[in-house]
Amino acid sequence: DTGVSQNPRxxxxxxxxxxxxxxxPISEHNRLYWYRQTLGQGPEFLTYFQNEAQLEKSRLLSDxxxxxxxxxxxxxxxxxxxxxGDSAMYLCAFSVEQGTEAFFGQGTRLTVV
Amino acid sequence: AQSVxxxxxxxxxxxxxxxxxxxxxxxxxxxxxxxxVQSPGQGLQLLLKYFxxxxxxxxxxxxxxxxxxxQSSFNLRKPSVHWSDAAEYFCALFTxxxxxxxxxxxxxxxxxx
Numbered sequence: 001d002t003g004v005s006q007n008p009r010x011x012x013x014x015x016x017x018x019x020x021x022x023x024x025p026i027s028e029h030n031r032l033y034w035y036r037q038t039l040g041q042g043p044e045f046l047t048y049f050q051n052e053a054q055l056e057k058s059r060l061l062s063d064x065x066x067x068x069x070x071x072x073x074x075x076x077x078x079x080x081x082x083x084x085g086d087s088a089m090y091l092c093a094f095s096v097e098q099g100t101e102a103f104f105g106q107g108t109r110l111t112v113v
Numbered sequence: 114a115q116s117v118x119x120x121x122x123x124x125x126x127x128x129x130x131x132x133x134x135x136x137x138x139x140x141x142x143x144x145x146x147x148x149x150v151q152s153p154g155q156g157l158q159l160l161l162k163y164f165x166x167x168x169x170x171x172x173x174x175x176x177x178x179x180x181x182x183x184q185s186s187f188n189l190r191k192p193s194v195h196w197s198d199a200a201e202y203f204c205a206l207f208t209x210x211x212x213x214x215x216x217x218x219x220x221x222x223x224x225x226x
Contacts, residue, residue, distance in 0.1 A: 006156075033213060042117075042203050042216030043157070056211050091156055095212060099164075101147060102214060104156040 003027070004105035006092050012111045017082055021108045023092030024074045030097050032075050034067055036060065037089040037107070049075060082112045115140050115208040119217035126194050127225045134189040134220050136204030145207035146187040147214070148178055152200045160202075163187060174198070199224045 005024045013019050025032065031050050035043035046065070047057045051072035061067075064082075069075040079086055089109050093102040118137045126132055138144055145164050149157040161172025168180040178189045187204060201221050205214040 004156075031212070035214075040218070042205070042218050043214070045213040045215070048211050048213060050211075056209070056213070093157075093214075098212060099145070100212075101159055101162050102212070103159065104149070106156040109154070 003103055004092055004094055006090075006105040006108050008108060009106060010109045010111075012113060013082055015082055015084060015112055018078065018080045019082060019110065020076055020078045021090055021092075021110075022074060022076050023105060025094045031095045031102075032069055033093040033095075033102060034075070034077050035091040035093065035104075037091060038087075043089075043091055046077075079110075082110075084112045086110060087112045115206065115215055117204050117206050117215055117217040119202075119204055119220050121220045122218070123221045123223065125223040125225060128196050129193050132189075132191045132194045132198070132222070134202050134204075134222070136187045136189065136217060137185050138187065138204075138206050139185065140206055140208070144187075145212075146178075146180065147205045147207075148172065148176070148187075148189050149203045149205060149216075150174075150200045151203065151219075157203065160189070194222075194224055196224045196226055198222060 003026045007022050033048040034046040037043040049069040064080045067077045089107045091107045093104045095102045116139045147162045148160040151157050163180045201219045203219045204217045208215045
């Protein structure tokens with residue numbers, strides 16, 4: 001148990017459709033991160049929240065991507081007009097506070113066909 | 114530029130043999146370093162971390178890692194590998210003010226029985 005639940009675990013969608021993923025930390029944590037991992041690569045940072053504020057976005061996060069963390073608890077990541085290049089594992093992670101390690105969820109595997 | 118390099122893409126060892134996975138980093142300040150393990154289709158599990166202090170850190174599952182500033186390395190070791198250790202291993206580094214992680218490309222470990 002990593003303390004982070006991600007849903008769905010797998011998603012297959014047609015190109016051009018919108019998808020939304022959800023990340024639920026078991027308890028409230030200060031910082032929440034989203035990463036993307038493509039096959040054969042390490043995870044790459046997308047964005048992070050401190051409480052409900054989105055403090056940093058990677059240039060990987062095109063304007064088709066949007067993330068929210070209402071009330072500083074769960075978070076959602078939406079991809080609009082999906083492309084085949086969006087196929088990847090999307091990982092959510094949290095840390096308790098600045099300078100502490102991050103714990104990852106099981107991820108959501110997205111396949112765009 | 115801040116980066117993590119894992120020179121070995123694949124490593125195969127026999128069960129019971131010792132293991133060393135290499136990690137080199139590039140970072141201008143004191144690094145915060147991590148090793149994570151990922152089983153197929155799963156999220157990442159933290160094995161160990163180095164923040165400061167003793168350069169030899171102990172982790173879970175019998176793993177340890179040694180920080181060598183002069184070599185910019187943080188190699189992961191295990192004295193005797195078990196078949197269940199077969200997985201992908203990622204070295205990572207805190208970068209930026211938000212403590213986001215920069216990962217290496219990973220080393221795939223295969224254990225021969």
